[in-house]
Amino acid sequence: MTYRIPLACCLGALLALVGCDGESPVERPDGCVPAARDHVTCSDGDLYWVDSCGARGELSQGCDAPCAPGATTCPDPEDPTSLYLEAEEGTVMAPFAIAADPDASKGRYVSVSGVPSTSTPQTSVTHPATLPESGDWHLWARVLAPSPDADAMYLGLDGELARVFPEVHGAYTWIAAPAPVRLEAGEHVVSVGHGEAGIRVDAFVLTLDPDRVPSTIPSASCGNGWVESPETCEGASACCDAATCTTTADCGPTVVLRHRKAFPDLWGEGAGEIRGGSGAGSVKFFITSLGDADVATAVPASGGVEAHYEGTLRGALGLAERRHIIPRVSGNVMLSSRLIVRGAERGGFTYHGHLAPEGGLATFGQGLVVQDTQDFAIRFLRARFGAHSRIGADDVVFLTRNEQVAIDHCSFAWGADETFTIGGAIGMTYVDVIAQNNLIAQSRDGHNTGSLIGWTSEGDGANGVVTWHDNVYVGVTHRTPNFAGDSGMFGRIHNNVVYDWSHRLTNVIGAARVDVSFNYYLRGARNPSVPASNYNQYQDLRGRRPYPPSLYSAGKLMPGVVDDPAADNRALWSYFGSSDPLDASLFRADPLPIDPDVGHQPSSAEDAYARHVLAREVGANRSTDAEGAPVVALDAVDEGYLAAIEAGTDAHLPESAWVNPDIPDSPAYEDANWNGIADAFEDAHGVTSADEVIVEWSFDGYRVVNEAGYDAFEIYSAWVAGDFARLLP
Structure with a gap:
């Protein structure tokens, strides 16, 4: 890894190549523009x-x-x-x-x-x-x-x-x-x-x-x-x-990037401990086939091409090496069995779904299970199960007994249990788990639920730290999300948008310490008159598990019910299965502390709605064009869900319509040395190695100062993902 500080004379010189006196410099005979x-x-x-x-x-x-x-x-x-x-x-x-x-x-x-x-x-x-x-x-x-x-x-x-x-x-x-x-x-x-x-x-x-x-x-x-x-x-x-x-x-x-994380726009408690595919000995794995077989072919370095792997998504997830996973094909991967990632040796990866060719890469037909794995990040994955999923059994994405987890800008739908769950197990501790900017849509009628976080039973309860922010739930009946655990289970559930639920919103179970704040709840076309007993709930397990919980609830909006973000949010809570209000002693006056460096600082609920629904900054909304520049677009299914929220219409898709849209076979960006960075980006910024750490970057209209030490590939990936644009002051 080599550091270099390029010193361009003024803003934009690396891209626009404009002289400091305002005149365009003259190209020299060798083609260099100074x-x-x-x-x-x-x-x-x-x-x-x-x-x-x-x-x-x-x-x-x-x-x-x-x-x-x-x-x-x-x-x-x-x-x-x-x-x-x-x-x-x-x-x-x-x-x-x-x-x-x-x-x-x-x-x-x-x-x-x-x-x-x-x-x-x-x-x-x-x-x-x-x-x-x-x-x-x-x-x-x-x-x-x-x-x-x-x-x-x-x-x-x-x-x-x-x-x-x-x-x-x-x-x-x-x-x-x-x-x-x-x-x-x-x-x-x-x-x-x-x-x-x-x-x-x-x-x-x-x-x-x-x-x-x-x-x-x-x-x-x-x-x-x-x-x-x-x-x-x-x-x-x-x-x-x-x-x-x-x-x-x-x-x-x-x-200014000051803190090293799996990617710059990752926010939540413990974000600095999540590195994903970054680190010593990391390799690039390029998905070059839409097939479902377990294929991972090592390609040695030769003729200016870096050593790397090529193969399938299943092969990439199953590899036991620290790795960056980069799709080089666009289209649907039809899964014949669950994608399973199991064991600590298969951790240490980042999935860069946004680097796929235009249209992206999506999975259909089965779910993803990640178990007993550490330190991974999944970005811009579009995963849907289908109407053949088994009610009460098949999640679209099920994560269990994992540590240091980041799930960002993914689109999940059409399961038959929870759509996206961080499942529990006896003795499990949730260490630094973050889910942000995900679109979590409906599952099958009969068990159409969103997410479970934590665990509690007669014999044990979960502990750990989870940050769950800026996600959109659409068309699920309840569990948006549920949060369970003992007094060592800390949760921050911020800035989520929930549309057209019916049974309940977040249900807190046991003695967890959790903030449920600055969320936007919008009753929908199918359930326009949800009763107060079906808002946020607390499930009292005293006598079987530790008690009491510790709740903070503030800043939430529910148009027509709570229109003032400064209103007392305790009216949005009741005991599980009843309309009885919670005892005031269960609420805290102050939120849980937030890490000032990497923790998620919530915005208003109104801002969250504008950002995710109106501006469509949620879900797997990015891929690349033939030059490696970002293409910002949701597929027709996700666009339909968000459009229904914006219009207040029925977002529910009948199971007969649960088919992934066709994705064109788009060309991948030129990457002559197979280091993951588009050649056009390397040329524009003078990048000579993917491992190079360049401190000062100039993009169109803004600068990035890379004090944290991200390498050139990580900067390129973050640029395509929109990280810097979202971080602009």
Whole structure:
């Protein structure tokens, strides 16, 4: 994994390639169209701007002492042979990542987080160093160690590493490699390895002076991604014009990615623990067939093509490797038996359904079961069972005994038990389970239910943490969702839209701690007068299971019943099977705490309705065109469901109409090296590797600052999925 910070001169340069003076630059004979101020480098002893085609431009900074070729800062005039190097401007590989800090030199540093400490040195950061003279070179590193438990790193030259520790904690300081190294003039490499998570590595100094202890950093100038304001410089942008630097506000809206997750727009408790297919040793699995057989064919690397797998959806889900699953075909997969993913070894995957060719990939005929599996994300899957499903037995999607789960922008319908359920089992703990932006539609009459979360019985009850937000239920009679468990079961059920239910909404069972808030309940054409006894309910199991529950209920809307989001929501609750109101003592005045970094902060119920029903931002609504750009469209079934909600008409489809629409055989985007990224996207953004981590991205009308360390493939997938557009301020 390699980090790179592209430094385009102004917003949109990577796509529009417009010069900073507002004029379109001239294409050169080799076909390159330059962006004027791409980066700064030393030439003839001073620092010059270099354009994106590699040509030297105007002077950036004159140096009091001549700089060395390739340097990006002027040397110390008191030590003119010394080199000053920025850690983040080298090659940065996992587990290191680049992050921002105004106290760091040029505002950025490299560090490791979320991985165990190690005493086995392995080079993960390198920076080239052109030594002007032969001699005994002393190496220093500017670091910040937060504590004695997070202060070890490996430092050296040309791959020879030694473990070093700073004496100062909580502030930047300079530490030296244990001994000077005799080196000949010419090309060498500063090497850094991971020791303990948390230490920040900012910059390096190489000097021939045995008595020099670095104490300062070079003064800031507009260049290398800096922005100069009247008082200070902030390492946050690369928006410069020919004369001055401006604030980041002039660069347009900016999305800053600060936290690593399975994908950027994942929100819920524990989202930072879900990585899916991302991580060391991950492979790409391309679905190249609509067949139902278990096919997984390993394709070795050759001729510029990366090693990968090809095969079927069943083969992709059954593979026991960390993987990104990418459909390269569009159409319906007719399942002859359940798709079953079982066992921890088959976890660690992300299904990128939105990267399928236009129209997407859908399953029909059987359900999906994921059991005893950890760490997976499923995005933009369209799965429907059919009228042959067995009443009371067949879910469309059934997940049980899993941990670290994210289900996002999926469309599920036409089962015969629950449509989409997170089933329980005795002794089960729900660890970091998130379902968001899913369209959950009707199942067979006679058992037309939505979702079960949790478990409680005479002998046991579930515990864990579940976030269930921004989903749309349409045409199911009840369980929207049900939530059961003991006092260690925490749920946040926010911003869901429910249309045309009949029996009840959410039923809380046992002693669970749950917020049911900011949901939008709309009575429908089939059930226009649902009685108050069929709203939210609580099922009292005292004497058999722990009691009481802990409920928070606020901000919900039910047009014609509760029209004021500030109204007391307790009127929407009763005991199970009756119209008796709940005891006031069962309600909390305050919601459960929400993780400020990755937790889901609910919006209003009205906003949720507008977002999901009116704007159609729900379900499997994305695929790609032949260039790899996003196509935003629901299929006819999902569009029909949402149109019925919007119009207030009957959304119920008769079982005779339960047939997936035909999906055209659309061309997949060009991906010459089979790394999962469309060639057109790579060309537009200068991507050279799917594993590359580019910090600053420019899209049409906005910027993305990738402090979290997502690689280029993950950025491409998130762009197609609409993650950044939804995250815009």
